[in-house]
Amino acid sequence: xxxxxxxxxxxxxxxxxxxxxxxxxxxxxxxxxxxxxxxxxxxxxxxxxxxxxxxxxxxxxxxxxxxxxxxxxxxxxxxxxxxxxxxxxxxxxxxxxxxxxxxxxxxxxxxxxxxxxxxxxxxxxxxxxxxxxxxxxxxxxxxxxxxxxxxxxxxxxxxxxxxxxxxxxxxxxxxxxxxxxxxxxxxxxxxxxxxxxxxxxxxxxxxxxxxxxxxxxxxxxxxxxxxxxxxxxxxxxxxxxxxxxxxxxxxxxxxxxxxxxxxxxxxxxxxxxxxxxxxxxxxxxxxxxxxxxxxxxxxxxxxxxxxxxxxxxxxxxxxxxxxxxxxxxxxxxxxxxxxxxxxxx
Numbered sequence: 001x002x003x004x005x006x007x008x009x010x011x012x013x014x015x016x017x018x019x020x021x022x023x024x025x026x027x028x029x030x031x032x033x034x035x036x037x038x039x040x041x042x043x044x045x046x047x048x049x050x051x052x053x054x055x056x057x058x059x060x061x062x063x064x065x066x067x068x069x070x071x072x073x074x075x076x077x078x079x080x081x082x083x084x085x086x087x088x089x090x091x092x093x094x095x096x097x098x099x100x101x102x103x104x105x106x107x108x109x110x111x112x113x114x115x116x117x118x119x120x121x122x123x124x125x126x127x128x129x130x131x132x133x134x135x136x137x138x139x140x141x142x143x144x145x146x147x148x149x150x151x152x153x154x155x156x157x158x159x160x161x162x163x164x165x166x167x168x169x170x171x172x173x174x175x176x177x178x179x180x181x182x183x184x185x186x187x188x189x190x191x192x193x194x195x196x197x198x199x200x201x202x203x204x205x206x207x208x209x210x211x212x213x214x215x216x217x218x219x220x221x222x223x224x225x226x227x228x229x230x231x232x233x234x235x236x237x238x239x240x241x242x243x244x245x246x247x248x249x250x251x252x253x254x255x256x257x258x259x260x261x262x263x264x265x266x267x268x269x270x271x272x273x274x275x276x277x278x279x280x281x282x283x284x285x286x287x288x289x290x291x292x293x294x295x296x297x298x299x300x301x302x303x304x305x306x307x308x309x310x311x312x313x314x315x316x317x318x319x320x321x322x323x324x325x326x327x328x329x330x331x332x333x334x335x336x337x338x339x340x341x342x343x344x345x
Contacts, residue, residue, distance in 0.1 A: 039063065041124060050120075052111030057128040064122035065162065072102040072168040073118060077157035079136065081147060087137075100160055102168045106262050121159045129155040169209060169270060173293040187291040187309050194239050194289065194311075204289075211274055212289040219284030219316060224259040224276045227322035231256045233315040239289070244304065254317055270294040275314065282319045288312045 041060040049055050067073050079088040090101050108115040117129050136153035137143040147153075163171070191212050195204050204214045224230055231254050235246040247255040261273050271290040280286055292298075292307040299306065 047130075050112065050116035052108065052113065052116050054112045054114060054116050055130045056117045058120065059126040059128060060124070061120075062122050062124040064124065066119060066122055067105040067162045069105055069107050070165065072104055072163050072165060073121060073159055074100055074102050074161045074163060074168065074171070075157050075159045076100045077155055080154045080156060081144065082151045082153075083146075087144060087147075087153070102163075102172070104165075109263075123159055123161050126156075126158045129157070131155065169293065172297060173210070175298075187307075190239060191289045191291065191309060207274065209270070209274060209294060210291045211271055211294055213275070213279060214287045215279075215284065216287065217283070217285035219281040221282045221319070223278060223281050224319050225321075226260050226262050228259050229256060229320040229322070229325050230259050230276060230316065231318045231320070233317065235313050237311045237313075239309050239311060244310070269296065271310075271312070275312070280314055280316050282316055285315050286313070288314070 039062060041062050043060055044058050047055055047057055076090045078086050078091060081087055103118065105118050106115055108119075114129060114131070117127065121127060131153050133143065133147050133151040133153050134149050136155075137147065188210060192201075195201050195212065200214060204212055206212050233247045233254055235248075236244040238244060243249075247253070259268075259276050261268060261277065269290075271288065271294040274294070275286075275288055288311070290310050290312065292309055295308065295310050296304060297307070304310075
């Protein structure tokens with residue numbers, strides 16, 4: 001969600017003050033966190049710089065606990081174009097159901113990474129972070145035409161709470177239930193009925209997180225570690241059996257990716273973090289039924305609607321340790337997907 005940046009720029013003071021006024025108004029219009037109700041924050045308009053060089057304005061700051069690595073920062077935020085127009089926002093009209101997002105705090109991978117600023121936040125805080133357009137929106141096809149590569153993107157955010165991963169998953173589950181109670185609450189029961197209809201109930205296990213699975217073939221060795229590359233065939237289906245994606249039929253070759261729970265750019269859904277980090281190993285085959293809170297939640301992906309339960313089947317061909325991928329020579333057709341700069345380091 002957030003992109004790292006080493007961007008440098010001298011800021012126009014008038015624009016900064018104007019931005020502060022706008023953002024302060026936006027923040028004050030939002031629901032105050034519990035901590036904000038108990039104490040007055042320190043307010044600031046000055047541009048500051050982290051030790052690694054990332055520029056930010058800590059608009060409001062409270063005395064309170066900071067997020068630790070791998071905890072979630074539950075916040076509202078806006079991504080603003082240079083003219084102040086929102087490119088993306090979690091804020092909703094008055095009277096609507098709030099849609100804050102949880103952002104996982106990762107250790108800064110290099111000096112000036114955005115995690116340096118996020119690590120300064122406490123519940124109730126608000127902040128503006130400045131980032132180069134090429135870093136904030138690296139995919140040129142998704143970048144609004146009016147945004148130039150030399151432009152600066154601003155993230156304006158407001159923190160409500162800091163929580164552990166399990167707490168955030170539970171909160172996300174409850175949010176989905178509030179958003180579409182009849183659908184979200186029925187998902188586990190719908191999955192169980194799907195399992196029963198196919199007479200698989202004696203072979204299927206259910207995890208506390210809500211993921212259902214059945215191992216069709218046992219594998220060997222450990223599960224993947226962060227930075228390892230996974231080569232596999234897979235298919236994704238709706239619970240009614242409709243195929244959404246199939247690496248063999250649609251791609252005609254195995255699919256490979258770098259398993260990395262510490263890198264948000266990898267975009268792993270929670271179900272995949274559990275499946276590859278805790279269950280499947282080399283040579284294993286399994287079927288998994290994921291409720292929407294472990295998949296894409298309220299997001300719409302291609303032909304998938306919001307709050308969609310999914311069925312995955314995986315055939316793990318190989319798990320390649322991070323330090324061995326550079327010389328990997330096995331006869332799989334898609335190794336170009338694996339040999340990226342991160343995997344080769």
